[in-house]
Amino acid sequence: MQNSFTEENYLKIIHSLSGREGTEVSTNALAESTSTRAASVTDMLRKLAEKGLIHYKKYQGVRLTDSGEKVAIQVIRKHRLWEVFLVEKLGFGWDEVHDIAEELEHIPSEILVEKLDRFLGHPKFDPHGDPIPDAKGNLTEPDYTILTDVHIGEKVLMMGVLDHAPSFLQHLDRSGITLGAVIEVKEINEYDKSASVQINGGPTLFISLEVSKNLLVQRR
Amino acid sequence: MQNSFTEENYLKIIHSLSGREGTEVSTNALAESTSTRAASVTDMLRKLAEKGLIHYKKYQGVRLTDSGEKVAIQVIRKHRLWEVFLVEKLGFGWDEVHDIAEELEHIPSEILVEKLDRFLGHPKFDPHGDPIPDAKGNLTEPDYTILTDVHIGEKVLMMGVLDHAPSFLQHLDRSGITLGAVIEVKEINEYDKSASVQINGGPTLFISLEVSKNLLVQRR
């Protein structure tokens, strides 16, 4: 039996909310993320448990089963590959592709994904710096640092974002902060944790804590 | 308001069944084509009429309105562009792409279609020789000849197929009959209308009436 769009979206969200350690996800958290009501989530959880995709005990929160994890990762793989296609081949901006990929990720067909992957040259990361699971379902999250943890004087590489909202990505575009940019922290203001950073050895700019909190970087 | 997958499929099928002259389509014909029951079709027709997408009077069959025609043609445009993508860029065979395109055609986003069209170089025909409507919704059906109407001695160009079934397309592959091939009719058997044809000035082969009936060609 096939999984519906809705079921796939739930699995993907459970995967994302339960994080690296696979901790329990609450009904309310899912209601929030899926923009539905808690009662609707409960109904869906019963169904997913029925299908063996999640571990679910009433009032105890949920975790993915191995089978559910597999489905979630395949959906994530498709989402990220399509995003690469949209940006690299069709010329979309990284701020424009999320919603379209949200639909494309549900197109069934193993062969399609594999051919797309080959066509794109087996990319390892999507346009937002997120890792793309391989065909076997191996997904290794690189351990990046959040910019707020970087000290004055350090030079780091911009590797990804935590917030994927178009408005945030457009803000980064306007600031010249793109994937691969070299960021040197020049100054951190004690009062509001805003910072002065130099981008690619060029212009220096102020960024708020809100921005720093959402930038993933790598020390070199 | 958006149209659902189901609504789009109905509109596309009505377009196809009502042909060039836009003749009325019967409930039963739609039930057949959509693999549903007549009662379900009636329900959907009421809804489509409600939305102003079809002209519908009880017991009288249906036609697309201008608005419905526009939607149908956009879906057809997307279907055929995605088929070009799958064959030209991903390396699928022409016999493998229909079902996948049947899903991709419902992905919403004007911009996506236009960028895809540009990426593909504004193709005029899909892998089966069917014309691709332009961005404004202009769809001109070229008037091809069916191979059964070609006389002995004539040399024609293979331009398209009427049957899109994978089994038929695979049969053509095995026979070396591809789009653009030159077909010379050498002999027609009176008894069963089977024919001997020479492909690209090379091998001669026998084809049944069943095959001839589904080949669209152009006189030169």
Next chain:
DNA sequence: ATATATTTTTAGATAAGTCTAAATTTTTTA
């Protein structure tokens, strides 16, 4: 022209995914 056959529509159900309101369970606080 009337009876018969075919086509189409209506009536009443079902499953998926959602909702609100009420009941229940768990957690927190005093």
Next chain:
DNA sequence: TAAAAAATTTAGACTTATCTAAAAATATAT
């Protein structure tokens, strides 16, 4: 540890797209 608050589940309802069975309309045949 008992009361209050928060989280979760249940009950009952709605919408979409489908179904079967029965009724109504149209077409065909004697």
